[in-house]
Amino acid sequence: MSGVNKVILVGRLGKDPEVRNLDNGAVVANFSIATSESYKDRTTGEKKEVTEWHNIVLWRGLAEIAQKYLRKGDMVFIEGKLRTRSWEKDGVTRYTTEIVGDNMTMLTPKTGAGGGASQEYSSAERSPAESMRTNAPVDNSTDDLPF
Protein backbone atom coordinates (compact mmCIF):
# COMPACT_ATOMS: atom_id res chain seq x y z
CA MET A 1 0.00 0.00 0.00
CA SER A 2 1.01 3.53 -0.52
CA GLY A 3 -0.51 6.33 1.44
CA VAL A 4 -3.26 6.68 3.99
CA ASN A 5 -6.99 6.77 3.34
CA LYS A 6 -8.93 7.18 6.54
CA VAL A 7 -12.34 8.54 7.45
CA ILE A 8 -13.71 9.06 10.93
CA LEU A 9 -17.38 9.88 11.38
CA VAL A 10 -19.83 10.26 14.21
CA GLY A 11 -23.39 10.72 13.03
CA ARG A 12 -26.93 9.42 12.99
CA LEU A 13 -28.55 6.94 10.62
CA GLY A 14 -31.12 8.42 8.27
CA LYS A 15 -32.87 5.06 7.85
CA ASP A 16 -32.51 1.49 8.96
CA PRO A 17 -29.60 -0.30 7.26
CA GLU A 18 -30.26 -2.21 4.06
CA VAL A 19 -28.60 -5.58 4.30
CA ARG A 20 -28.10 -8.00 1.43
CA ASN A 21 -26.70 -11.49 1.12
CA LEU A 22 -24.60 -11.81 -1.99
CA ASP A 23 -24.42 -14.97 -4.09
CA ASN A 24 -20.94 -15.72 -2.85
CA GLY A 25 -22.14 -15.77 0.73
CA ALA A 26 -20.91 -12.30 1.67
CA VAL A 27 -23.13 -9.97 3.62
CA VAL A 28 -23.13 -6.26 2.94
CA ALA A 29 -24.96 -3.43 4.71
CA ASN A 30 -25.64 0.04 3.35
CA PHE A 31 -26.90 3.09 5.19
CA SER A 32 -26.36 6.82 5.41
CA ILE A 33 -25.38 8.86 8.39
CA ALA A 34 -25.71 12.59 8.83
CA THR A 35 -23.22 14.98 10.31
CA SER A 36 -24.02 18.63 10.60
CA GLU A 37 -22.22 21.85 11.20
CA SER A 38 -23.65 25.10 12.44
CA TYR A 39 -22.33 28.53 11.59
CA LYS A 40 -23.41 32.10 11.73
CA ASP A 41 -24.44 33.61 8.40
CA ARG A 42 -22.16 36.52 7.74
CA THR A 43 -24.66 38.85 6.17
CA THR A 44 -27.79 38.09 8.17
CA GLY A 45 -26.15 37.00 11.42
CA GLU A 46 -28.52 34.06 11.61
CA LYS A 47 -27.36 30.74 12.93
CA LYS A 48 -27.53 28.15 10.17
CA GLU A 49 -26.87 24.48 9.88
CA VAL A 50 -25.46 22.43 7.02
CA THR A 51 -26.02 18.70 7.00
CA GLU A 52 -23.76 16.30 5.22
CA TRP A 53 -24.87 12.76 4.36
CA HIS A 54 -22.31 9.95 4.19
CA ASN A 55 -22.91 6.63 2.44
CA ILE A 56 -21.63 3.82 4.60
CA VAL A 57 -20.83 0.30 3.41
CA LEU A 58 -20.12 -2.49 5.86
CA TRP A 59 -19.11 -6.04 5.05
CA ARG A 60 -19.41 -9.41 6.71
CA GLY A 61 -19.35 -9.26 10.50
CA LEU A 62 -19.89 -5.54 10.66
CA ALA A 63 -22.82 -5.83 8.25
CA GLU A 64 -24.42 -8.43 10.49
CA ILE A 65 -23.97 -6.28 13.56
CA ALA A 66 -25.47 -3.32 11.73
CA GLN A 67 -28.42 -5.47 10.75
CA LYS A 68 -28.97 -6.63 14.31
CA TYR A 69 -28.39 -3.46 16.24
CA LEU A 70 -28.44 -0.29 14.15
CA ARG A 71 -31.67 1.55 13.54
CA LYS A 72 -32.76 4.85 12.08
CA GLY A 73 -31.76 7.70 14.35
CA ASP A 74 -29.01 5.80 16.15
CA MET A 75 -25.67 7.49 16.60
CA VAL A 76 -22.57 5.62 15.48
CA PHE A 77 -18.85 6.09 15.26
CA ILE A 78 -17.53 4.79 11.94
CA GLU A 79 -13.93 4.43 10.91
CA GLY A 80 -13.17 3.46 7.35
CA LYS A 81 -11.80 4.47 3.99
CA LEU A 82 -13.07 6.41 1.01
CA ARG A 83 -13.93 4.54 -2.14
CA THR A 84 -15.46 6.05 -5.27
CA ARG A 85 -17.38 3.77 -7.62
CA SER A 86 -18.66 4.57 -11.07
CA TRP A 87 -21.81 3.20 -12.65
CA GLU A 88 -23.89 3.80 -15.75
CA LYS A 89 -27.40 5.15 -15.84
CA ASP A 90 -29.21 6.38 -18.95
CA GLY A 91 -25.90 6.31 -20.78
CA VAL A 92 -24.32 8.63 -18.27
CA THR A 93 -21.41 7.64 -16.05
CA ARG A 94 -22.10 8.57 -12.48
CA TYR A 95 -19.88 8.48 -9.45
CA THR A 96 -20.65 7.64 -5.87
CA THR A 97 -18.26 8.07 -3.00
CA GLU A 98 -18.76 5.75 -0.08
CA ILE A 99 -17.09 5.06 3.22
CA VAL A 100 -16.16 1.40 3.57
CA GLY A 101 -16.18 0.92 7.31
CA ASP A 102 -13.70 -1.28 9.10
CA ASN A 103 -14.48 -0.23 12.63
CA MET A 104 -17.76 0.74 14.27
CA THR A 105 -18.88 1.82 17.70
CA MET A 106 -22.54 2.18 18.54
CA LEU A 107 -23.11 5.33 20.54
CA THR A 108 -26.82 5.01 21.13
CA PRO A 109 -27.37 2.91 24.23
CA LYS A 110 -29.27 -0.27 23.48
CA THR A 111 -31.85 -1.13 26.03
CA GLY A 112 -32.65 -4.70 26.85
CA ALA A 113 -30.35 -7.56 27.75
CA GLY A 114 -26.90 -6.25 28.51
CA GLY A 115 -27.72 -2.90 27.06
CA GLY A 116 -26.20 0.35 28.04
CA ALA A 117 -22.69 1.17 26.99
CA SER A 118 -21.27 1.74 23.57
CA GLN A 119 -19.87 -1.28 21.85
CA GLU A 120 -17.09 -1.31 19.33
CA TYR A 121 -16.74 -3.77 16.49
CA SER A 122 -13.89 -4.17 14.07
CA SER A 123 -13.50 -5.99 10.79
CA ALA A 124 -10.19 -7.32 12.03
CA GLU A 125 -10.28 -7.62 15.77
CA ARG A 126 -7.05 -8.06 17.60
CA SER A 127 -6.38 -8.93 21.17
CA PRO A 128 -5.14 -6.18 23.44
CA ALA A 129 -3.06 -8.77 25.22
CA GLU A 130 -0.27 -8.05 22.82
CA SER A 131 -0.13 -4.60 24.27
CA MET A 132 0.78 -5.88 27.65
CA ARG A 133 4.37 -6.84 27.21
CA THR A 134 4.01 -10.07 29.09
CA ASN A 135 3.92 -13.59 27.84
CA ALA A 136 1.26 -15.51 26.04
CA PRO A 137 -0.71 -12.98 24.15
CA VAL A 138 -2.96 -13.06 21.20
CA ASP A 139 -6.24 -14.12 19.95
CA ASN A 140 -5.91 -14.61 16.23
CA SER A 141 -9.54 -13.95 15.66
CA THR A 142 -10.18 -16.07 12.64
CA ASP A 143 -12.72 -15.01 10.18
CA ASP A 144 -15.16 -17.78 9.60
CA LEU A 145 -17.60 -16.19 7.21
CA PRO A 146 -18.41 -18.50 4.30
CA PHE A 147 -16.14 -17.01 1.63
Place this chain on the structure above:
Amino acid sequence: MSGVNKVILVGRLGKDPEVRNLDNGAVVANFSIATSESYKDRTTGEKKEVTEWHNIVLWRGLAEIAQKYLRKGDMVFIEGKLRTRSWEKDGVTRYTTEIVGDNMTMLTPKTGAGGGASQEYSSAERSPAESMRTNAPVDNSTDDLPF
Protein backbone atom coordinates in the same frame (compact mmCIF):
# COMPACT_ATOMS: atom_id res chain seq x y z
CA MET B 1 5.17 22.73 12.37
CA SER B 2 6.59 19.52 11.30
CA GLY B 3 4.64 16.35 11.46
CA VAL B 4 1.23 15.35 12.73
CA ASN B 5 0.19 14.76 16.34
CA LYS B 6 -3.44 13.76 16.56
CA VAL B 7 -5.53 11.83 19.04
CA ILE B 8 -9.14 10.79 18.64
CA LEU B 9 -11.02 9.40 21.62
CA VAL B 10 -14.55 8.40 22.47
CA GLY B 11 -14.99 7.54 26.12
CA ARG B 12 -16.70 8.27 29.41
CA LEU B 13 -15.68 10.69 32.14
CA GLY B 14 -14.51 9.08 35.34
CA LYS B 15 -15.41 12.16 37.39
CA ASP B 16 -16.75 15.64 36.89
CA PRO B 17 -14.25 17.98 35.24
CA GLU B 18 -12.01 20.08 37.46
CA VAL B 19 -12.02 23.62 36.20
CA ARG B 20 -9.62 26.34 37.27
CA ASN B 21 -9.28 30.01 36.47
CA LEU B 22 -5.66 30.96 36.07
CA ASP B 23 -4.22 34.29 37.16
CA ASN B 24 -3.93 35.45 33.59
CA GLY B 25 -7.62 34.93 33.00
CA ALA B 26 -7.35 31.64 31.18
CA VAL B 27 -9.68 28.80 32.05
CA VAL B 28 -8.51 25.21 32.03
CA ALA B 29 -10.44 21.99 32.57
CA ASN B 30 -9.01 18.61 33.47
CA PHE B 31 -10.73 15.25 33.48
CA SER B 32 -10.12 11.64 32.57
CA ILE B 33 -12.03 9.49 30.17
CA ALA B 34 -11.99 5.73 29.91
CA THR B 35 -11.85 3.61 26.82
CA SER B 36 -11.91 -0.13 27.06
CA GLU B 37 -11.17 -3.07 24.91
CA SER B 38 -12.43 -6.59 25.30
CA TYR B 39 -10.59 -9.69 24.21
CA LYS B 40 -10.66 -13.39 24.81
CA ASP B 41 -7.98 -14.70 27.13
CA ARG B 42 -5.95 -17.19 25.18
CA THR B 43 -5.35 -19.68 27.91
CA THR B 44 -8.63 -19.59 29.81
CA GLY B 45 -10.92 -18.61 26.95
CA GLU B 46 -12.56 -16.05 29.20
CA LYS B 47 -13.69 -12.72 27.87
CA LYS B 48 -11.71 -9.97 29.50
CA GLU B 49 -11.69 -6.23 29.38
CA VAL B 50 -8.82 -3.73 29.61
CA THR B 51 -9.61 -0.15 30.46
CA GLU B 52 -7.39 2.72 29.48
CA TRP B 53 -7.63 6.12 31.16
CA HIS B 54 -6.79 9.28 29.24
CA ASN B 55 -6.00 12.61 30.87
CA ILE B 56 -7.78 15.38 29.01
CA VAL B 57 -6.90 19.07 29.15
CA LEU B 58 -9.19 21.69 27.68
CA TRP B 59 -8.56 25.42 27.47
CA ARG B 60 -10.70 28.52 27.29
CA GLY B 61 -14.01 28.03 25.51
CA LEU B 62 -13.80 24.26 25.58
CA ALA B 63 -13.00 24.34 29.30
CA GLU B 64 -16.07 26.43 29.94
CA ILE B 65 -18.27 24.11 27.94
CA ALA B 66 -16.87 21.15 29.83
CA GLN B 67 -17.63 22.92 33.10
CA LYS B 68 -21.18 23.64 32.08
CA TYR B 69 -22.17 20.44 30.40
CA LEU B 70 -19.85 17.51 31.10
CA ARG B 71 -20.45 15.26 34.08
CA LYS B 72 -19.13 11.99 35.41
CA GLY B 73 -20.28 9.13 33.22
CA ASP B 74 -20.94 11.25 30.15
CA MET B 75 -19.63 10.04 26.83
CA VAL B 76 -17.57 12.45 24.75
CA PHE B 77 -15.67 12.54 21.50
CA ILE B 78 -12.35 14.33 21.96
CA GLU B 79 -9.90 15.31 19.27
CA GLY B 80 -6.57 16.73 20.29
CA LYS B 81 -2.85 16.24 20.51
CA LEU B 82 -0.46 14.43 22.81
CA ARG B 83 1.68 16.45 25.15
CA THR B 84 4.01 15.04 27.79
CA ARG B 85 4.91 17.22 30.76
CA SER B 86 7.52 16.59 33.38
CA TRP B 87 7.34 17.64 37.02
CA GLU B 88 9.27 17.02 40.19
CA LYS B 89 8.02 15.21 43.26
CA ASP B 90 10.17 14.06 46.14
CA GLY B 91 13.22 14.78 44.05
CA VAL B 92 12.04 12.45 41.30
CA THR B 93 11.20 13.64 37.81
CA ARG B 94 7.87 12.30 36.73
CA TYR B 95 6.15 12.41 33.39
CA THR B 96 2.52 12.76 32.53
CA THR B 97 1.08 12.41 29.08
CA GLU B 98 -2.08 14.34 28.40
CA ILE B 99 -4.38 14.95 25.49
CA VAL B 100 -4.84 18.66 24.85
CA GLY B 101 -8.24 18.78 23.20
CA ASP B 102 -9.09 21.15 20.39
CA ASN B 103 -12.39 19.67 19.40
CA MET B 104 -15.12 18.07 21.48
CA THR B 105 -18.50 16.51 20.82
CA MET B 106 -20.76 15.53 23.66
CA LEU B 107 -22.33 12.18 22.96
CA THR B 108 -24.52 11.89 26.02
CA PRO B 109 -27.82 13.59 25.28
CA LYS B 110 -28.46 16.54 27.56
CA THR B 111 -32.01 16.80 28.73
CA GLY B 112 -33.57 20.15 29.39
CA ALA B 113 -33.83 23.23 27.21
CA GLY B 114 -32.69 22.42 23.71
CA GLY B 115 -31.32 19.08 24.85
CA GLY B 116 -31.09 15.99 22.80
CA ALA B 117 -28.51 15.77 20.08
CA SER B 118 -24.77 15.73 20.33
CA GLN B 119 -23.07 19.05 20.13
CA GLU B 120 -19.62 19.76 18.79
CA TYR B 121 -17.32 22.50 20.00
CA SER B 122 -13.99 23.54 18.61
CA SER B 123 -11.18 25.66 19.94
CA ALA B 124 -11.03 27.40 16.59
CA GLU B 125 -14.44 27.35 15.04
CA ARG B 126 -14.71 28.06 11.38
CA SER B 127 -17.71 28.63 9.22
CA PRO B 128 -18.72 25.93 6.80
CA ALA B 129 -19.72 28.66 4.38
CA GLU B 130 -16.26 28.51 2.96
CA SER B 131 -17.04 25.01 1.86
CA MET B 132 -19.79 26.16 -0.41
CA ARG B 133 -17.96 27.64 -3.33
CA THR B 134 -20.39 30.47 -3.64
CA ASN B 135 -19.95 34.05 -2.74
CA ALA B 136 -18.88 35.62 0.48
CA PRO B 137 -17.03 33.03 2.46
CA VAL B 138 -17.00 33.76 6.09
CA ASP B 139 -14.53 34.22 8.82
CA ASN B 140 -16.15 34.44 12.19
CA SER B 141 -13.20 33.15 14.11
CA THR B 142 -13.31 35.84 16.68
CA ASP B 143 -12.24 34.82 20.04
CA ASP B 144 -13.78 36.89 22.73
CA LEU B 145 -12.60 35.14 25.81
CA PRO B 146 -11.02 37.48 28.32
CA PHE B 147 -7.34 36.90 27.51
Place this chain on the structure above:
Amino acid sequence: MSGVNKVILVGRLGKDPEVRNLDNGAVVANFSIATSESYKDRTTGEKKEVTEWHNIVLWRGLAEIAQKYLRKGDMVFIEGKLRTRSWEKDGVTRYTTEIVGDNMTMLTPKTGAGGGASQEYSSAERSPAESMRTNAPVDNSTDDLPF
Protein backbone atom coordinates in the same frame (compact mmCIF):
# COMPACT_ATOMS: atom_id res chain seq x y z
CA MET C 1 -22.38 21.13 15.12
CA SER C 2 -23.51 17.65 15.62
CA GLY C 3 -21.27 14.76 14.93
CA VAL C 4 -17.80 14.33 13.53
CA ASN C 5 -16.76 14.49 9.90
CA LYS C 6 -13.06 13.91 9.51
CA VAL C 7 -10.82 12.66 6.73
CA ILE C 8 -7.11 11.92 6.97
CA LEU C 9 -5.14 11.27 3.81
CA VAL C 10 -1.54 10.79 2.79
CA GLY C 11 -1.06 10.59 -0.97
CA ARG C 12 0.51 12.06 -4.08
CA LEU C 13 -0.78 14.83 -6.32
CA GLY C 14 -1.80 13.69 -9.79
CA LYS C 15 -1.26 17.17 -11.23
CA ASP C 16 -0.23 20.61 -10.11
CA PRO C 17 -2.93 22.38 -8.08
CA GLU C 18 -5.41 24.59 -9.90
CA VAL C 19 -5.74 27.84 -8.01
CA ARG C 20 -8.40 30.48 -8.62
CA ASN C 21 -9.06 33.90 -7.17
CA LEU C 22 -12.75 34.40 -6.65
CA ASP C 23 -14.52 37.71 -7.17
CA ASN C 24 -14.90 38.18 -3.44
CA GLY C 25 -11.17 37.96 -2.91
CA ALA C 26 -11.08 34.38 -1.69
CA VAL C 27 -8.49 31.99 -3.03
CA VAL C 28 -9.31 28.35 -3.65
CA ALA C 29 -7.08 25.48 -4.75
CA ASN C 30 -8.20 22.18 -6.25
CA PHE C 31 -6.17 19.07 -6.85
CA SER C 32 -6.41 15.31 -6.58
CA ILE C 33 -4.28 12.97 -4.58
CA ALA C 34 -3.93 9.24 -5.01
CA THR C 35 -3.85 6.61 -2.34
CA SER C 36 -3.41 2.99 -3.24
CA GLU C 37 -3.81 -0.34 -1.62
CA SER C 38 -2.22 -3.60 -2.65
CA TYR C 39 -3.77 -7.00 -2.13
CA LYS C 40 -3.35 -10.54 -3.35
CA ASP C 41 -5.93 -11.68 -5.87
CA ARG C 42 -7.72 -14.61 -4.37
CA THR C 43 -8.10 -16.69 -7.48
CA THR C 44 -4.88 -15.96 -9.32
CA GLY C 45 -2.66 -15.23 -6.34
CA GLU C 46 -1.28 -12.19 -8.13
CA LYS C 47 -0.44 -9.06 -6.25
CA LYS C 48 -2.69 -6.25 -7.39
CA GLU C 49 -3.07 -2.59 -6.62
CA VAL C 50 -6.15 -0.41 -6.41
CA THR C 51 -5.75 3.34 -6.60
CA GLU C 52 -8.23 5.76 -5.13
CA TRP C 53 -8.35 9.41 -6.20
CA HIS C 54 -9.45 12.08 -3.74
CA ASN C 55 -10.57 15.56 -4.76
CA ILE C 56 -9.05 18.11 -2.42
CA VAL C 57 -10.28 21.67 -1.93
CA LEU C 58 -8.24 24.20 0.00
CA TRP C 59 -9.23 27.75 0.87
CA ARG C 60 -7.38 30.95 1.58
CA GLY C 61 -4.00 30.52 3.27
CA LEU C 62 -3.86 26.80 2.56
CA ALA C 63 -4.70 27.45 -1.10
CA GLU C 64 -1.86 29.92 -1.36
CA ILE C 65 0.59 27.49 0.21
CA ALA C 66 -0.55 24.79 -2.18
CA GLN C 67 -0.02 27.17 -5.08
CA LYS C 68 3.47 28.05 -3.95
CA TYR C 69 4.77 24.69 -2.84
CA LEU C 70 2.73 21.73 -4.05
CA ARG C 71 3.49 20.11 -7.38
CA LYS C 72 2.49 17.01 -9.30
CA GLY C 73 3.94 13.93 -7.66
CA ASP C 74 4.43 15.52 -4.26
CA MET C 75 3.29 13.63 -1.21
CA VAL C 76 1.04 15.43 1.28
CA PHE C 77 -0.80 14.79 4.50
CA ILE C 78 -4.29 16.29 4.34
CA GLU C 79 -6.80 16.55 7.16
CA GLY C 80 -10.26 17.79 6.37
CA LYS C 81 -13.92 16.97 6.06
CA LEU C 82 -16.16 15.37 3.47
CA ARG C 83 -18.50 17.57 1.51
CA THR C 84 -20.73 16.40 -1.35
CA ARG C 85 -21.89 18.99 -3.89
CA SER C 86 -24.46 18.59 -6.61
CA TRP C 87 -24.41 20.28 -9.98
CA GLU C 88 -26.33 20.08 -13.23
CA LYS C 89 -24.94 18.96 -16.56
CA ASP C 90 -27.03 18.10 -19.64
CA GLY C 91 -30.09 18.15 -17.45
CA VAL C 92 -28.67 15.51 -15.15
CA THR C 93 -27.89 16.13 -11.50
CA ARG C 94 -24.44 14.93 -10.65
CA TYR C 95 -22.68 14.63 -7.34
CA THR C 96 -19.09 15.18 -6.41
CA THR C 97 -17.58 14.36 -3.06
CA GLU C 98 -14.61 16.45 -2.04
CA ILE C 99 -12.35 16.74 0.96
CA VAL C 100 -12.25 20.31 2.24
CA GLY C 101 -8.84 20.47 3.87
CA ASP C 102 -8.20 22.37 7.08
CA ASN C 103 -4.74 21.08 7.80
CA MET C 104 -1.89 20.13 5.50
CA THR C 105 1.64 18.84 5.88
CA MET C 106 3.95 18.57 2.91
CA LEU C 107 5.83 15.30 3.00
CA THR C 108 7.99 15.75 -0.06
CA PRO C 109 11.11 17.60 0.96
CA LYS C 110 11.46 20.92 -0.85
CA THR C 111 14.94 21.58 -2.10
CA GLY C 112 16.24 25.10 -2.47
CA ALA C 113 16.11 27.98 -0.04
CA GLY C 114 15.10 26.70 3.34
CA GLY C 115 13.95 23.40 1.87
CA GLY C 116 14.05 20.05 3.55
CA ALA C 117 11.65 18.97 6.23
CA SER C 118 7.92 18.54 6.18
CA GLN C 119 5.94 21.60 6.99
CA GLU C 120 2.46 21.74 8.42
CA TYR C 121 -0.11 24.41 7.73
CA SER C 122 -3.49 24.86 9.26
CA SER C 123 -6.52 26.89 8.31
CA ALA C 124 -6.79 27.99 11.92
CA GLU C 125 -3.39 28.06 13.47
CA ARG C 126 -3.17 28.10 17.20
CA SER C 127 -0.24 28.63 19.46
CA PRO C 128 1.04 25.66 21.42
CA ALA C 129 1.70 28.04 24.28
CA GLU C 130 -1.72 27.22 25.61
CA SER C 131 -0.52 23.68 26.07
CA MET C 132 2.12 24.69 28.51
CA ARG C 133 0.18 25.41 31.62
CA THR C 134 2.28 28.40 32.42
CA ASN C 135 1.43 32.02 32.12
CA ALA C 136 0.04 33.97 29.26
CA PRO C 137 -1.68 31.59 26.86
CA VAL C 138 -1.88 32.95 23.42
CA ASP C 139 -4.45 33.59 20.78
CA ASN C 140 -2.90 34.68 17.54
CA SER C 141 -5.66 33.41 15.35
CA THR C 142 -6.00 36.54 13.36
CA ASP C 143 -7.02 36.03 9.82
CA ASP C 144 -5.81 38.76 7.61
CA LEU C 145 -6.78 37.48 4.21
CA PRO C 146 -8.72 40.02 2.16
CA PHE C 147 -12.25 38.82 2.88
Place this chain on the structure above:
Amino acid sequence: MSGVNKVILVGRLGKDPEVRNLDNGAVVANFSIATSESYKDRTTGEKKEVTEWHNIVLWRGLAEIAQKYLRKGDMVFIEGKLRTRSWEKDGVTRYTTEIVGDNMTMLTPKTGAGGGASQEYSSAERSPAESMRTNAPVDNSTDDLPF
Protein backbone atom coordinates in the same frame (compact mmCIF):
# COMPACT_ATOMS: atom_id res chain seq x y z
CA MET D 1 -14.76 -2.77 23.35
CA SER D 2 -16.27 0.42 24.42
CA GLY D 3 -15.13 3.67 23.00
CA VAL D 4 -12.45 4.75 20.60
CA ASN D 5 -8.74 5.09 21.31
CA LYS D 6 -6.88 6.25 18.26
CA VAL D 7 -3.62 8.08 17.64
CA ILE D 8 -2.31 9.33 14.32
CA LEU D 9 1.26 10.56 14.06
CA VAL D 10 3.66 11.67 11.39
CA GLY D 11 7.17 12.28 12.69
CA ARG D 12 10.83 11.38 12.56
CA LEU D 13 12.69 8.67 14.48
CA GLY D 14 15.14 9.97 17.07
CA LYS D 15 17.18 6.76 16.93
CA ASP D 16 17.14 3.42 15.20
CA PRO D 17 14.43 1.08 16.51
CA GLU D 18 15.28 -1.29 19.34
CA VAL D 19 13.96 -4.72 18.49
CA ARG D 20 13.72 -7.64 20.90
CA ASN D 21 12.66 -11.24 20.56
CA LEU D 22 10.65 -12.31 23.57
CA ASP D 23 10.78 -15.76 25.10
CA ASN D 24 7.40 -16.63 23.69
CA GLY D 25 8.56 -15.96 20.17
CA ALA D 26 7.01 -12.53 19.81
CA VAL D 27 8.98 -9.68 18.32
CA VAL D 28 8.61 -6.15 19.64
CA ALA D 29 10.13 -2.90 18.41
CA ASN D 30 10.47 0.33 20.36
CA PHE D 31 11.42 3.75 19.12
CA SER D 32 10.51 7.38 19.55
CA ILE D 33 9.33 9.81 16.96
CA ALA D 34 9.31 13.58 17.18
CA THR D 35 6.57 15.93 16.11
CA SER D 36 7.02 19.63 16.47
CA GLU D 37 4.90 22.72 16.40
CA SER D 38 6.02 26.25 15.74
CA TYR D 39 4.36 29.32 17.16
CA LYS D 40 5.10 32.96 17.66
CA ASP D 41 6.01 33.94 21.20
CA ARG D 42 3.43 36.38 22.38
CA THR D 43 5.71 38.69 24.31
CA THR D 44 8.87 38.65 22.24
CA GLY D 45 7.33 37.99 18.85
CA GLU D 46 9.97 35.37 18.17
CA LYS D 47 9.18 32.22 16.26
CA LYS D 48 9.61 29.23 18.53
CA GLU D 49 9.33 25.50 18.20
CA VAL D 50 8.09 22.87 20.62
CA THR D 51 9.02 19.27 20.04
CA GLU D 52 7.01 16.38 21.35
CA TRP D 53 8.44 12.87 21.62
CA HIS D 54 6.18 9.85 21.23
CA ASN D 55 7.11 6.35 22.38
CA ILE D 56 6.09 3.85 19.74
CA VAL D 57 5.66 0.11 20.29
CA LEU D 58 5.23 -2.26 17.38
CA TRP D 59 4.57 -5.97 17.56
CA ARG D 60 5.23 -8.94 15.32
CA GLY D 61 5.13 -8.15 11.60
CA LEU D 62 5.28 -4.42 12.12
CA ALA D 63 8.24 -4.82 14.46
CA GLU D 64 10.08 -6.82 11.84
CA ILE D 65 9.41 -4.22 9.19
CA ALA D 66 10.61 -1.49 11.52
CA GLN D 67 13.78 -3.47 12.15
CA LYS D 68 14.42 -3.94 8.47
CA TYR D 69 13.51 -0.55 7.11
CA LEU D 70 13.26 2.18 9.73
CA ARG D 71 16.30 4.19 10.69
CA LYS D 72 17.09 7.29 12.74
CA GLY D 73 15.80 10.37 11.00
CA ASP D 74 13.23 8.57 8.86
CA MET D 75 9.74 9.97 8.66
CA VAL D 76 6.84 7.63 9.37
CA PHE D 77 3.08 7.69 9.61
CA ILE D 78 1.91 5.71 12.63
CA GLU D 79 -1.65 4.81 13.54
CA GLY D 80 -2.28 3.17 16.85
CA LYS D 81 -3.71 3.43 20.32
CA LEU D 82 -2.66 4.92 23.62
CA ARG D 83 -1.61 2.64 26.39
CA THR D 84 -0.23 3.68 29.77
CA ARG D 85 1.90 1.22 31.69
CA SER D 86 3.12 1.51 35.25
CA TRP D 87 6.38 0.17 36.62
CA GLU D 88 8.40 0.42 39.80
CA LYS D 89 11.79 2.05 40.16
CA ASP D 90 13.46 2.87 43.45
CA GLY D 91 10.19 2.17 45.20
CA VAL D 92 8.37 4.74 43.13
CA THR D 93 5.59 3.90 40.74
CA ARG D 94 6.15 5.50 37.39
CA TYR D 95 3.94 5.73 34.36
CA THR D 96 4.80 5.63 30.71
CA THR D 97 2.36 6.33 27.93
CA GLU D 98 3.07 4.63 24.64
CA ILE D 99 1.46 4.37 21.25
CA VAL D 100 0.91 0.77 20.26
CA GLY D 101 0.96 0.96 16.49
CA ASP D 102 -1.32 -1.12 14.30
CA ASN D 103 -0.63 0.61 11.01
CA MET D 104 2.52 2.17 9.63
CA THR D 105 3.53 3.94 6.45
CA MET D 106 7.12 4.81 5.76
CA LEU D 107 7.38 8.29 4.35
CA THR D 108 11.11 8.47 3.81
CA PRO D 109 11.87 7.02 0.39
CA LYS D 110 14.11 4.01 0.61
CA THR D 111 16.85 4.00 -1.95
CA GLY D 112 18.32 0.79 -3.24
CA ALA D 113 16.54 -2.29 -4.52
CA GLY D 114 12.93 -1.42 -5.13
CA GLY D 115 13.21 1.79 -3.12
CA GLY D 116 11.23 4.94 -3.61
CA ALA D 117 7.62 5.34 -2.61
CA SER D 118 5.98 5.16 0.75
CA GLN D 119 4.87 1.76 1.86
CA GLU D 120 2.08 0.97 4.28
CA TYR D 121 1.97 -1.97 6.62
CA SER D 122 -0.81 -3.08 8.90
CA SER D 123 -0.97 -5.45 11.83
CA ALA D 124 -4.16 -6.91 10.36
CA GLU D 125 -4.05 -6.55 6.62
CA ARG D 126 -7.26 -7.01 4.73
CA SER D 127 -7.89 -7.31 1.06
CA PRO D 128 -9.49 -4.34 -0.68
CA ALA D 129 -11.38 -6.83 -2.85
CA GLU D 130 -14.18 -6.67 -0.35
CA SER D 131 -14.57 -3.04 -1.23
CA MET D 132 -15.41 -3.80 -4.80
CA ARG D 133 -18.88 -5.16 -4.58
CA THR D 134 -18.18 -7.95 -6.98
CA ASN D 135 -17.76 -11.62 -6.36
CA ALA D 136 -15.09 -13.58 -4.60
CA PRO D 137 -13.42 -11.23 -2.23
CA VAL D 138 -11.15 -11.68 0.67
CA ASP D 139 -7.74 -12.55 1.68
CA ASN D 140 -7.83 -13.77 5.24
CA SER D 141 -4.26 -12.87 5.85
CA THR D 142 -3.36 -15.37 8.43
CA ASP D 143 -0.98 -14.54 11.12
CA ASP D 144 1.77 -17.07 11.24
CA LEU D 145 4.00 -15.71 13.92
CA PRO D 146 4.98 -18.40 16.41
CA PHE D 147 2.63 -17.53 19.27
Place this chain on the structure above:
DNA sequence: TTTT
Protein backbone atom coordinates in the same frame (compact mmCIF):
# COMPACT_ATOMS: atom_id res chain seq x y z
C1' DT E 1 16.81 11.40 20.41
C1' DT E 2 14.63 13.61 14.72
C1' DT E 3 14.23 17.41 11.23
C1' DT E 4 14.67 22.53 9.01
Place this chain on the structure above:
DNA sequence: TTTT
Protein backbone atom coordinates in the same frame (compact mmCIF):
# COMPACT_ATOMS: atom_id res chain seq x y z
C1' DT F 1 -3.84 12.16 -12.90
C1' DT F 2 0.58 10.22 -8.61
C1' DT F 3 4.08 6.75 -7.06
C1' DT F 4 7.00 1.94 -7.01
